[in-house]
Amino acid sequence: MKYILSIFIFLQFNNAIYAQTSITIYKDDRALIKQKILWELEQESNVISWDSLPSGLIDGSAFLNLTNARILTQRLNNNTFRFRENLKNKIGENIEIKLVNEREISGVLVEFDNSILSVQRRGSILSFNFDRVDYVSVYDEEIPKALKPTLTWSISPKDDLEKIVNGNLIYLSKGFKWKTIYKLIINRMQNSADFVIEADIFNNSNMDFSEVNLKLIEGNLNTKVNSASFVGPYRQSRLSQNSFQQNQFGDYYIYNLNQKINLKSNESILARLYPPKNVSFKKTYLFENNEKNQREEPLMVEYTIPNIEENNLGIPLPEGNIQIYQYLNEQDIEFIGEDHLSQVTKGEEATITSGRAFDVIGKRSIINFDRQQKSEEASIMIEINNTLSNQINVRLVEEIRGDWVIRKASSNYQKKDATTIQFSISVPANRSKTVTYTYRKEL
Numbered sequence: 143m144k145y146i147l148s149i150f151i152f153l154q155f156n157n158a159i160y161a162q163t164s165i166t167i168y169k170d171d172r173a174l175i176k177q178k179i180l181w182e183l184e185q186e187s188n189v190i191s192w193d194s195l196p197s198g199l200i201d202g203s204a205f206l207n208l209t210n211a212r213i214l215t216q217r218l219n220n221n222t223f224r225f226r227e228n229l230k231n232k233i234g235e236n237i238e239i240k241l242v243n244e245r246e247i248s249g250v251l252v253e254f255d256n257s258i259l260s261v262q263r264r265g266s267i268l269s270f271n272f273d274r275v276d277y278v279s280v281y282d283e284e285i286p287k288a289l290k291p292t293l294t295w296s297i298s299p300k301d302d303l304e305k306i307v308n309g310n311l312i313y314l315s316k317g318f319k320w321k322t323i324y325k326l327i328i329n330r331m332q333n334s335a336d337f338v339i340e341a342d343i344f345n346n347s348n349m350d351f352s353e354v355n356l357k358l359i360e361g362n363l364n365t366k367v368n369s370a371s372f373v374g375p376y377r378q379s380r381l382s383q384n385s386f387q388q389n390q391f392g393d394y395y396i397y398n399l400n401q402k403i404n405l406k407s408n409e410s411i412l413a414r415l416y417p418p419k420n421v422s423f424k425k426t427y428l429f430e431n432n433e434k435n436q437r438e439e440p441l442m443v444e445y446t447i448p449n450i451e452e453n454n455l456g457i458p459l460p461e462g463n464i465q466i467y468q469y470l471n472e473q474d475i476e477f478i479g480e481d482h483l484s485q486v487t488k489g490e491e492a493t494i495t496s497g498r499a500f501d502v503i504g505k506r507s508i509i510n511f512d513r514q515q516k517s518e519e520a521s522i523m524i525e526i527n528n529t530l531s532n533q534i535n536v537r538l539v540e541e542i543r544g545d546w547v548i549r550k551a552s553s554n555y556q557k558k559d560a561t562t563i564q565f566s567i568s569v570p571a572n573r574s575k576t577v578t579y580t581y582r583k584e585l
Contacts, residue, residue: 164355165318165405166396167343172200173318181307188299190307193292196347198316204293208309214296229280230254237261238279239270246279317347320358322415322462324483326423326445326494330469337419337447339459341386341397343411351405358386358415360460361394386415388457395458419454423447427534428495429504432541433520433581438505440498441526441536443479447492459486466496501529502536502569509578519582521550526576528569538565538577546583553577 166174181190199218206213229237229251238248239261249261249268259278260269299307325338341358345351386397397415405411427441445466449455466479479496486492503526510521526536540563548555548563555563569575 162355163351163353164357165351166357166359167318167320168359169319169321171319171346172198172314172316175313175315177311179309179311183299183305183307188297189294190297191292191294192311194349195291195293195313196315196317196349197291198318198347199291200314200316203315204311204313206293206295206309206311208297208307210301211297211299211307211309214298217294219292219294229278232280235280240276240279241270241274242276315347317345319344319346322460322483323412324462324464326447326464326466327475328423328466328468328478330471332425332468334420334422337421337455339415339419341413341415343405343413345405345407345409348407350407353402354405356399356403356405358397358399359391359394360397360458386413388416395460415460416457421447421453421455425535427499427502427526427536428539429506429524429526429536430539430541431506431524433522433543434508435506436508438503440500441502441504443496443499444537445494445496447494449486449488449490449492456488458488459483459492461485464494466494502534503527503529504536504538510580514585516585517582518585519580521580522578524565524577525574526567526569527574529572531571533568533570536567536569536575538567540564542581542583544583544585546581549580549582551577551579555579 162178164176166176168174175196177194179192183190201218204216204218206216233251233254235251236248237251238246239259240246247261247263247268249263251259252262252267253260253269257272258269259272259275260267262268293311297307320341320343323340323342325336325340327336327338329335343356343358386399388395388397390396399413403411424446426444426446428444429441431437447453447455449457449459461484462482464481464483465477466481467475468478469475481494481496483492483494505525505527507523507525508520509523510519512519522540524538526538528534539558541561542563543561551565553565553567555565558564565577567575567577
């Protein structure tokens with residue numbers, strides 16, 4: 143028999159009727175798939191089978207609940223036919239290779255790996271990169287393995303006359319994931335922003351799913367199975383403005399999509415996790431240093447968003463990347479930066495940065511340093527130069543290691559932890575401001 147890499151063969155059991163699918167997707171490359179299935183029992187047969195399973199099916203996770211029958215045994219045949227694995231067994235045998243835009247070449251297979259295929263032909267060894275190969279043909283008497291993972295059950299119907307068996311099949315599969323994408327769109331006056339929260343949902347499995355009830359779980363679950371991330375091309379589509387309904391689910395949060403969707407293989411779908419929110423924020427310029435730094439650089443631009451109901455939020459904010467945009471006028475929007483947002487619980491603050499400011503420069507100098515045998519003392523000067531036409535808020539963060547005390551601080555400071563102090567200052571438009579302090583620590 144001749145196998146061709148570009149041909150797909152589908153196997154379907156005639157006694158099984160697919161009814162409904164629900165998929166719960168987690169963030170660690172897996173999903174819980176629940177399918178309601180009807181089987182029509184064949185004459186004098188107490189065996190039912192199901193092969194509409196993704197290749198990422200996790201061993202030992204599948205279980206079936208039948209409403210009108212008892213399950214005696216369950217078998218999983220996951221020893222499926224894979225062309226590349228089968229090709230390795232053909233070393234030393236004749237094969238045919240069709241190169242892209244070229245004729246077929248036949249020869250004896252002498253070498254094969256993930257990128258190179260080599261054949262012996264007329265006393266020469268020819269090697270081909272798989273990028274050049276259109277298809278490969280080999281010869282065999284029969285296909286030695288199943289074409290798809292298959293579950294088979296031996297059952298005992300509750301009624302011997304019952305011809306229709308129905309139940310719920312539940313299993314875990316790799317190849318599914320979702321992530322959060324945020325967009326903060328700042329208005330022209332820079333006093334509020336539209337906050338858009340979307341879910342990017344991936345089906346990296348080898349199966350299409352139709353009319354799916356979709357749920358997303360936010361939270362880090364303990365799992366023992368290593369998941370391999372998908373690398374390759376995928377399609378992306380966007381759902382309508384329908385949003386998810388969010389509910390607490392024990393120690394996690396669950397999002398239910400308010401519509402059924404089609405989730406195709408190697409497809410990504412964007413959907414609104416919440417309706418868009420109009421939020422206020424605090425803009426601050428950040429200058430971070432450790433005790434040994436002497437440098438001059440533009441300050442980081444930082445945005446702080448209170449996650450409270452009074453700010454049209456007060457919702458769990460999952461971890462994800464955030465894109466920051468700003469209106470130049472009523473219609474023109476520009477991209478101004480991107481950051482990663484850690485998980486933010488209700489009542490906390492979301493803090494992100496967009497980049498460095500051109501017109502706000504910080505300079506840190508060590509103006510005096512005295513090191514003794516058992517102690518060390520240094521005097522620090524920090525100058526902030528603001529050439530903007532508006533007053534700004536600045537946060538100076540200083541890291542000092544060891545057993546230290548602060549002396550002669552020119553501005554009030556806050557001790558954040560055992561190694562960090564912070565000065566919060568305002569700098570008028572087109573002005574500069576200087577902060578000085580001395581630290582002493584024991585060695």
